[in-house]
Amino acid sequence: MTNKEKALALIETFTTGDTEKARELLADGYIQHNLAYGTGAKAFIGAVSYLASAAIKTTVKNIRAFEDGDKVFLQTVYNFAGSGEQVAFDIFRFDSEGKIAEHWDNLAIKAEANPSGHTQIDGMLEKKNVDREETRKIVKNFVGDILRGENPDNLTSYFNKDSYIQHNIAIADGLSGLGVALESMAKQGIQMIYDKTHFVLADGNYALAVSEGTFAGVRTSYYDLFRVENNKIVEHWDVMETIAEKDTWKNQNGKF
Template identity: 80%
Template sequence: MTNKEKALALINTFVTGDVAKAKELLAEDYIQHNLAYGTGAEAFVGAVTYLASAPVKTTVENIRAFEDGDKVFLQTVYNFAGTGEQVAFDIFRFDSEGKIAEHWDNLAPKAEPNPSGHTQTDGTLEKKNVDKEETRKIVSEFVGDVLRGENPDKLTSYFDGDKYIQHNISIADGLSGLGAALEALAKQGIQMIYNKTYFVLADGDFALAVSEGTFGGVLTSYYDLFRVENGKIAEHWDIMESIADEATWQNKNGKF
């Protein structure tokens, strides 16, 4: 199995309840960064066992799957034991033995289409086999210059005019849509701040940036997936998740 196939097999154990498969795929010292769960392989297996015993079956629909070095990153729609559909980005790190050794994620409830009629998961599915390092470079520079605000005057240079497909639940297409949304937030006194970026993972013309910041003063984890076309940012999907108070964490590994 490829690492991508292993990652998909692992999340599918939430549906099948296959504890043996989960144990086979996981490193014993598996590190969990989802703060609602304990760390270690046994904690993951416990979650699989619990979901298998739930009266409502869990569903898992993977939308996109990518691979970059020792990491696989996925975009998936989950419904854990009938609690409601959630859109998620998952990142899995593999160790030298091909076991899944570490996991990060961001989740948000599935929402209605945005002002341009796009959902959190629709849009371009096909990955182009272009130079991922060029994709990573463009996205890394955009995240720094624009999202972290290091060179905001470069904003328009990253886009082909107003051509920009937006999957954020509240924002319309184009730079015009982004500008209108930011203006509306400013009128409400809400600031969206990116302070630090931990990963920019790339595969073909797609790249996922994982950042920490605040939204309206609340500590927030930002996962932003971009598609690059002809050297410009062409499409964007994201998940924002408020970071829980440390007193509630079920592990001490931190969100990042």
């Protein structure tokens, strides 16, 4: 199995309840960064067992899967034991023995289509076999220049005029749609601040940036997936998640 196949097999255990498969895929020292769960392989297997015993079956629908070095990153829709659909980005790190050694994620409730009629998961599925390092460079620079606000005058250089497909639940397509959304937030006194970027993972013409900051003054984790064409950003998906207060954490590994 490839690492991508292993990551997909692991999340599928939430639907099958196959604890033996989960144990086979996980490293002994598995590190969990989802703050709602304990760390270690035993805690993960316990979650698989719990879901298998629930009255309503858990569903898992993977939308996109990517691989970058020792990490696999997935975009998936989960419905854990009938609790409602959630859109997620998962990142899995593999050790030298091919075991899943570490996990990070961001989840948000699945919402209705945005002002341009796009959902959190639709859009282009095809991945182009281009230089991932060029994709990573473009996205890394965009995140720094624009999202972290280091060189905001460079905004238009990352786009082909107003041609930009947006999957954020509250923002319409194009730079014009982004401008309208930012203006609306400013009128409400809401600031979306990116302070630090922890990962920029890339595969072909897609890259996922993982950042932290604040939204309306609340500590927030930002996962932003971008599709690049001809050195321009042409499509964007994201999941924002409020970072839980430390006294509620089920592990002490931190969100990042």
